[in-house]
Amino acid sequence: MRADRLVSLVLLLRQRGRLSAAALARELEVSTRTVLRDIEALSAAGVPVYAERGRNGGFALLPGFRTELTGLNHDEALALLVAGSRRGTQVFGLGSALASAMLKVVDALPASCRDTAAGVAERLLVDPETDLLARRLVTEEVPDSIVAEIRRAVVAGHKLRIHYAASGQPPRWRTVDPIGLVTARGQGYLLAMRSGADRTYRLSRVLAAEQLDEPAQRPDRVDLDRVWQDRSTRFRTGGDQVTVLARVNPARRADLLGTALAVRAEETGPDGWLRLEVAFQDARHAEWALWQLATDAEALAPRWLRTRLRDRATAIATRYATPS
Known part of the structure; x- marks a missing residue:
């Protein structure tokens, strides 16, 4: 170091x-x-x-001094391979390696190109932390020591022990065969196999990790993008999903679909509003998504969702009924 x-x-x-x-x-x-x-x-x-x-x-x-100490180490080379995604370097714990690698790359450039490259870099920004509406992308924090151990096991092809806190369950140790790491919207995931079955683990829920000496049981080559798409599809079509029939202002269609897992059916009603049958991850997800649209959406079914939204609106109205 x-x-x-x-x-x-x-x-x-x-x-x-x-x-x-x-x-x-x-x-x-x-x-x-x-x-x-x-x-x-x-x-x-x-x-x-x-x-x-x-x-x-x-x-x-002293002027004119030059060193040839510009060889990239393993993590720096890996950082450059994922440099197209600045979030990737943060989630996978490669931020400092990327900074060091870029210093070496710049130093290797001819003197006549160095200033030009620096000027161009100042005019290109990829994946800023906020969009034009000032909505901040929340990146989950994962201790560098944990993500580095997971990354080493993935790269080396070794089995991995993780102390994992699944949602609603007490933390426990699991031994898995790591396949790859994925970052999506600021969240990091470990794709792995456990006892021959596909498993996806959220990095922020890994409390500790230990690379084992035993080789992982996994394919020699992997199309990680395809694996992620397959698992995403299974996630959207399984579990405790909730289907909602909603009446939506056409101007807010994109906002609703941006949170839904899938659209089952869609038609335009006689009043010009859309009638959408959409799927959500669970009841809490459905309630949150419809609440965000306020009066620009109405849940028509199921009845329990209408009741929850009514009770929430009543509680808010009661809170603000009298001066503070």
Whole structure:
């Protein structure tokens, strides 16, 4: 880890010129004391780094110094392969590896291209944290130590023990054969097999993980996108799903379908509103989705859903019936 950090420190000084100890500490995510120790280690190893005193001082390399320490390590190469999805690097614990890898990539560019590449990168933004309506994409936090152990088992093809807290159940240990990792809308999932059956585990519910020495029982090659599509289809068509008949303002059709699992039937009523038969994951999901549309939607069936929405609306009306 320290060797990688020393390489990153040298590359930062090469690409950005003079930097203060505080600025280096922020970039490397360490303390200023650690930066000072690293500077001493580089000087002792013959790297021509020197300090400039004063208000605008900092550390710099002698002009013309160049190092060939740009080889990518395993995690950095893996980070570049998933760099098309910035969320992927966060969910899979590869964010720092990606930052280090990109420093090496930039350093390997010809000097004439370096500034141009940096300028272009500033004008391209992929997958921002919020959309134009300021709706923030919530990314689940998973401890780096846990996701790193899971990632190592997936890459190595070894069995994996996870301490998993399934919804509504006490946590317990399970031994699985990992197939791959998927990130979808800020949430990470482990696709695996257990006793020959397909299993999907949410990374945020993994409390601990341990890679085993035993090889995983899994196919040599996998089309992860196809596997994810198949499991998504089974999820949408199984379990405790609820089918709802709803009357919906056409202007809010996309909002409803954005939360529903599937549309069973659709027609336009004589009043111009849509009559939709849609499936939801469970009763709670159905109630939440119809409530979001307020008066732009009406649940026609089942009756229990109409009752729940009426009771919720009555409680809200009662709360605001008198001045605060």
